[in-house]
Amino acid sequence: MADDHNTRAADAPDAVLGLDIGGTKLAAGVVGPDGSVHSFLVTPTLVQEGVQAVLTRLFDLGRKAIDESGTDPRRIAATGIGCGGPLDPEAGVLLCPPHLPGWVDVPVTRLAEERYGLPAVLDNDATAAAAGEHRFGAGAGARHMLYLTLSTGVGGGIVIDGRTYRGAAGNGGELGHVTVDRNGRHCRGCGRTGCLEAYVSGTSIAERAREAVAEAEAAGRPTALTGCSPITAADVSREAAAGDPVATQVWVATTQALACGITSLVNLFEPELVVLGGGVTRAGEQLLAPVRRIVREQAMGPAARAVRISVARTGDRVGVVGAAAVAFERVVNGGAA
Ligand SMILES: [Zn+2]
Numbered sequence: 065m066a067d068d069h070n071t072r073a074a075d076a077p078d079a080v081l082g083l084d085i086g087g088t089k090l091a092a093g094v095v096g097p098d099g100s101v102h103s104f105l106v107t108p109t110l111v112q113e114g115v116q117a118v119l120t121r122l123f124d125l126g127r128k129a130i131d132e133s134g135t136d137p138r139r140i141a142a143t144g145i146g147c148g149g150p151l152d153p154e155a156g157v158l159l160c161p162p163h164l165p166g167w168v169d170v171p172v173t174r175l176a177e178e179r180y181g182l183p184a185v186l187d188n189d190a191t192a193a194a195a196g197e198h199r200f201g202a203g204a205g206a207r208h209m210l211y212l213t214l215s216t217g218v219g220g221g222i223v224i225d226g227r228t229y230r231g232a233a234g235n236g237g238e239l240g241h242v243t244v245d246r247n248g249r250h251c252r253g254c255g256r257t258g259c260l261e262a263y264v265s266g267t268s269i270a271e272r273a274r275e276a277v278a279e280a281e282a283a284g285r286p287t288a289l290t291g292c293s294p295i296t297a298a299d300v301s302r303e304a305a306a307g308d309p310v311a312t313q314v315w316v317a318t319t320q321a322l323a324c325g326i327t328s329l330v331n332l333f334e335p336e337l338v339v340l341g342g343g344v345t346r347a348g349e350q351l352l353a354p355v356r357r358i359v360r361e362q363a364m365g366p367a368a369r370a371v372r373i374s375v376a377r378t379g380d381r382v383g384v385v386g387a388a389a390v391a392f393e394r395v396v397n398g399g400a401a
Contacts, residue, residue, distance in 0.1 A: 077097070077140065077142075078097075078136070079139065081094055081180070081388070082384035082386070082388035083144070083145045083176070083384070084146045084147075084383030086163070086189075087164065089107070090122045093133075093381065093388070095389075099385060102133035103133035105129050107125055115166065119175060123180070126176075126180070141183075142183045142185065143176045143177075143391060144192070145187070146192035146386050147172070147189055148161045151187075153230060154234060156184065157169055157170065157173075158172050172184075172186055185390055185394045187230075187386075187387070187390045188234070188235060189219065190237065191228060191237055191390070192221075192387050193213055193221060193378070193383070193386040194209070194210075194221020194222065194223060194228065195221065195223070195389040196378050196386030196388070197221075197386075198211075198226075200389060201377035202337070203337055206335075208225070208333060210335045211338075211341065211376070212239055212240065212339070214264055214266065214340060215265065215343055216266060217253045218253075219239075219240055219342075220238055228393060238254075240261040241256070242259065242328055242329060244258055244259070244328075245258035249262040249263065263321035264321050264325070266343055269318055270294065272317065272318075273295045273314045276310050276313060277295065285309070287308055288303045288311065289310055297343070297344050298346065300314050300318075304316075319351060319355050323354065323359050323362070324362075327362045330368065334371075335371055336370055336372065338372070339376050340373065341376030341378070342376075355373060356373050359371065
């Protein structure tokens with residue numbers, strides 16, 4: 065059922081609605097053309113409730129975000145939706161995202177269009193985050209930019225010549241699945257071995273730390289990580305900074321794996337900027353400084369000199385800001401998808 069704001073102002077819109085469908089949280093917000101966030105709301109996904117109930121609550125949250133934004137609903141131009149893949153961004157269909165069991169071939173943009181009476185677009189959440197960082201954040205003004213989010217998994221997004229790259233079927237840019245060790249750890253995200261994600265996601269850092277603690281305990285070597293239950297990536301960075309040898313070993317392996325993956329990406333794309341987002345980047349320079357040093361040493365000369373590595377700026381609102389960025393890109397700015 066369409067809401068009551070089908071009559072929109074003819075001049076430039078004030079804002080778009082951004083919706084983010086995560087496995088644990090849904091988020092909605094109204095975002096202006098300069099990236100200013102006029103409203104931002106979050107609620108648990110409760111995925112066990114099923115597609116229809118979750119989407120009803122998502123669209124209700126979006127309606128509330130419009131109400132709370134103080135923006136005239138007639139001046140909201142579009143809805144952007146970000147979600148983990150696989151998905152079909154042209155058709156606006158979620159195919160079978162693993163974080164949303166039971167969501168098969170869900171035509172989410174059509175449902176959003178019916179609910180709000182606005183054009184809607186769908187993109188992979190990491191692609192959307194890359195678009196958000198490029199339009200509004202650390203990547204503003206960059207022509208060639210890569211984005212990696214180091215979170216539960218490792219997502220990626222690519223901007224080439226100022227345009228978001230999506231690949232042949234709209235699911236390209238999976239930078240977390242570049243191989244850093246062909247005979248390495250199992251990757252839960254894609255099933256192969258030795259992917260970057262298997263080393264530098266928050267989940268993988270914690271898992272490697274648990275293994276390192278078990279080894280240390282078996283060898284009678286004390287570690288401060290023994291007191292952390294469950295061990296998180298934040299525990300590892302904190303105890304590494306405090307000089308704990310086991311945490312340091314895990315952290316150094318993390319920065320080396322990340323630098324290895326980024327070096328390959330820098331050689332491939334010769335970007336001027338690599339933006340890192342996600343919870344693991346809260347470690348700041350403890351993560352970035354060694355990665356910058358190794359990439360500078362190991363990437364091919366011109367590419368190594370061209371690249372800067374920075375932390376994302378859109379923060380915890382990246383899902384909504386990214387979804388809004390693709391709505392501006394694909395709807396407001398003339399469908400340059
Ligand atoms: Zn993988």
